Amino acid sequence: MIHIEDKRIREHLLDGNFGLEMERLRVMEDGYLSHTPDPFPEDEHIVKDFCENQTEINTGVHQSPEDVLSELRSHTKRLIQKIKEQSDSEYLWLFSNPPYIRKEGDIPVAVFEGTQRSKTLYRNYLSEKYGRYKMTLSGIHVNYSFADDLLKMDYRYEKDLEYREYKDRLYLNVAAGLLKYGWIMVALTAASPLLDSSYLEKGRIGETVFSGMGSVRCSELGYWNEFVPILNYSSIKDYANSIQSYVEEGLISAPSELYYPIRIKSCGENSLENLIRLGVSHIELRMFDLNPLEPDGVDIRDIRFAQLLILWLACQNHLPFGTLQQVSGIQNYKKAARYDLKTVYIKQPAGDKMMSVASAGRNVLLQMEDFYADFPEEIHEIIRYELAKFEEAQYRYAWIIRREYENGFVEKGIELAKKRQVI
Numbered sequence: 455m456i457h458i459e460d461k462r463i464r465e466h467l468l469d470g471n472f473g474l475e476m477e478r479l480r481v482m483e484d485g486y487l488s489h490t491p492d493p494f495p496e497d498e499h500i501v502k503d504f505c506e507n508q509t510e511i512n513t514g515v516h517q518s519p520e521d522v523l524s525e526l527r528s529h530t531k532r533l534i535q536k537i538k539e540q541s542d543s544e545y546l547w548l549f550s551n552p553p554y555i556r557k558e559g560d561i562p563v564a565v566f567e568g569t570q571r572s573k574t575l576y577r578n579y580l581s582e583k584y585g586r587y588k589m590t591l592s593g594i595h596v597n598y599s600f601a602d603d604l605l606k607m608d609y610r611y612e613k614d615l616e617y618r619e620y621k622d623r624l625y626l627n628v629a630a631g632l633l634k635y636g637w638i639m640v641a642l643t644a645a646s647p648l649l650d651s652s653y654l655e656k657g658r659i660g661e662t663v664f665s666g667m668g669s670v671r672c673s674e675l676g677y678w679n680e681f682v683p684i685l686n687y688s689s690i691k692d693y694a695n696s697i698q699s700y701v702e703e704g705l706i707s708a709p710s711e712l713y714y715p716i717r718i719k720s721c722g723e724n725s726l727e728n729l730i731r732l733g734v735s736h737i738e739l740r741m742f743d744l745n746p747l748e749p750d751g752v753d754i755r756d757i758r759f760a761q762l763l764i765l766w767l768a769c770q771n772h773l774p775f776g777t778l779q780q781v782s783g784i785q786n787y788k789k790a791a792r793y794d795l796k797t798v799y800i801k802q803p804a805g806d807k808m809m810s811v812a813s814a815g816r817n818v819l820l821q822m823e824d825f826y827a828d829f830p831e832e833i834h835e836i837i838r839y840e841l842a843k844f845e846e847a848q849y850r851y852a853w854i855i856r857r858e859y860e861n862g863f864v865e866k867g868i869e870l871a872k873k874r875q876v877i
Contacts (some may be wrong), residue, residue: 469601477592483543545871552590591671599736631767634803637790644668645851668852673791
């Protein structure tokens with residue numbers, strides 16, 4: 455854990471690096487998915503995800519949320535300009551849940567040629583196993599890494615570890631902590647309570663359906679494997695091998711099929727081999743919904759809070775936890791995706807006591823407020839912003855979106871896309 459009692463370390467605790475990955479569907483003015491080709495076939499920052507009409511913007515690494523959002527805006531502007539050239543009635547869909555879907559043919563598997571052909575084969579496999587509808591659920595991944603100078607200052611306290619082992623253990627410690635406490639990010643960023651009826655019943659188009667969830671993609675209806683993965687956090691090699699074991703058992707075809715809310719990654723190509731060989735470079739949080747209430751698709755305060763949560767966890771010891779605790783951790787994520795957090799109960803991470811998600815979230819935030827007691831006021835403003843969502847449901851994104859879009863989810867969603875798509 456980070457030695458927060460050291461004044462110099464405490465002064466540099468907030469130094470870190472941010473990156474974003476944002477998925478969005480391309481849609482037509484009539485509310486159906488676009489069938490135009492991928493607008494950026496050869497761009498490292500704008501790529502296609504599962505289907506040909508689902509784009510993903512990948513930013514570089516930045517030292518502040520402000521800078522990473524600035525780059526995101528730049529790529530979004532380029533994307534909008536390009537799709538306008540393809541069709542004057544095509545837009546970026548701003549919600550995590552899709553608009554109208556006639557049939558699976560509206561969701562064409564992304565086509566990759568040549569040496570990348572395996573990507574198409576993999577997507578066809580996912581299509582057959584999970585169905586294409588689920589693959590239209592879009593979201594945001596937030597990547598974070600500790601500043602090198604911070605880690606080197608903290609490493610001075612380690613007597614028996616090589617630097618790389620120290621760094622790997624720290625990220626493993628945070629990943630374990632996020633399995634216990636990361637459900638709070640689901641609850642705070644859930645923004646997808648509504649669906650079009652065509653997602654649930656083929657041919658039934660145009661009815662807005664309240665799902666009962668705050669976040670469909672993070673709920674039991676969303677991105678999860680058919681089993682609960684139990685991972686080994688003892689070392690990077692053990693962690694990687696525990697994922698590989700599911701590939702060898704045939705439960706998943708590749709590590710990328712492990713639908714897990716947190717990933718620890720190495721530099722370069724994302725592979726278990728690189729993770730073992732090079733060690734950890736950053737951690738990825740995969741549970742953010744698109745936030746249509748924000749022009750950027752994400753509130754900067756939520757990005758900053760994710761950092762505060764990671765740092766709070768990095769300064770604590772997390773005892774090894776077994777199968778039962780890991781299963782409870784995953785269940786807590788799914789429960790935190792529900793709409794009314796005062797009626798859903800989860801098992802407390804620090805014990806066996808059951809408590810509503812709203813009360814448990816409030817408790818965590820009050821602990822964080824104490825932890826950051828002598829930090830700048832802006833930190834406390836962020837924590838208070840998040841705390842309000844647990845104290846009054848009206849401040850939660852899912853509640854606002856249900857109120858504003860319940861009567862005409864897709865129609866109003868297209869109107870919003872048109873307003874935002876002005877350059």
